[in-house]
Amino acid sequence: METKPGCFENIQFFILRTIINLMSLIPPESYGFLSGIIGRLWLRIDKRHAKIALENMWSAYGMSLPEKDILDLRERHFIQFARLLFDIPRIFRLKKSNLDDFVLFEGTYNLQKAFESNKGVMLITAHMGNWELMAVSVPIRFGKSLNVIARPLDYEPMGRIANELREISGNRVLNKYDAGGIMRRLLAGRESVGILLDQKASGSQAVDVPFLGRPALTNKVAALLALRYDACVVPAFNYRMPDGRYRVIFDKPVKLTKSGDTSADIIDNTRRFNQIIEKHVRAAPENWFWTHRRWRH
Known part of the structure; x- marks a missing residue:
């Protein structure tokens, strides 16, 4: 049975929705620069997920890629998912035109x-x-x-x-x-x-x-x-x-x-x-x- 959200949850929703609306106004030409900074920072701070990604990539590519290429792939992966922080809010502005x-x-x-x-x-x-x-x-x-x-x-x-x-x-x-x-x-x-x-x-x-x-x-x-x-x-x-x-x-x-x-x-x-x-x-x-x-x- 679904429960209705409480007042505090409604306030949080309003704050988050406002932040997302503001993020959707960021010019797309700046996404690459911003996601590069956030993605590299995320990679260095989030040791757990950085390790999981590296283990999965080594398992998938084995000896077919040198270590440098796998580390580069991992960095590009984190940058791509940081990019979604900017790409997803912009979807609210998507229309046929x-x-x-x-x-x-x-x-x-x-x-x-x-x-x-x-x-x-x-x-x-x-x-x-x-x-x-x-x-x-x-x-x-x-x-x-x-x-x-x-x-x-x-x-x-x-x-x-x-x-x-x-x-x-x-x-x-x-x-x-x-x-x-x-x-x-x-x-x-x-x-x-x-x-x-x-x-x-x-x-x-x-x-x-x-x-x-x-x-x-x-x-x-x-x-x-x-x-x-x-x-x-x-x-x-x-x-x-x-x-x-x-x-x-x-x-x-x-x-x-x-x-x-x-x-x-x-x-x-x-x-x-x-x-x-x-x-x-x-x-x-x-x-x-x-x-x-x-x-x-």
Whole structure:
């Protein structure tokens, strides 16, 4: 049962929302300079996440990259995520008339055909680039809202802001912990669902399949539901470009493995989803969320 926010939480929400409004006024041409300072400072202060990122990068790249390149990648990663401090507030100013100032779309035909397929559509993606911007931009570009799976934030005032942002263009936010049954109804009703698949899963929802060269517990629900409801699965990813905009890419729909052995098909399709995510991570590695303990068992 949801509880209404108290007076103190409302005050915090108002203060945070005001700060975000002010941050959205910062000129975009200064983002690179500011995120460089904050990202390098964050890297030096946050020893825990700096260590996690380095361990994950060593595991993924092994001897294929010299130490200097891996340390440089880690720094670029922290700078990219510092950049989101400025990019995300600006999303509140996104509209159809200025969409081209934020994103450059590629593969729009793939998503448009999926929307026209008379099937449920599942967009699989990862914590890359500015995934919040990508989700918000889809209804503006295609006139089709998404149902976005997200974990509620522990800090309620920031959670309200996050949901306000995610729903600003017509999307609907689904609580990750209650989403299973809702996703079934949505896909059965030929609606569209967006799901982030790159974080560690656990319990009965997880299968152990490779990711970046190591076994990784991965959520199998996407594969299970895609098979059960014959959904059209479209990979959707984004990277920041040198000009500050984000390149949003829609790959061709995934041709699902359907051997008749449901358990084996779920594992194989989940493995293939991981391969797709891995392809995009390797294409723009500083854009992926390396500070998550993805391979923890």
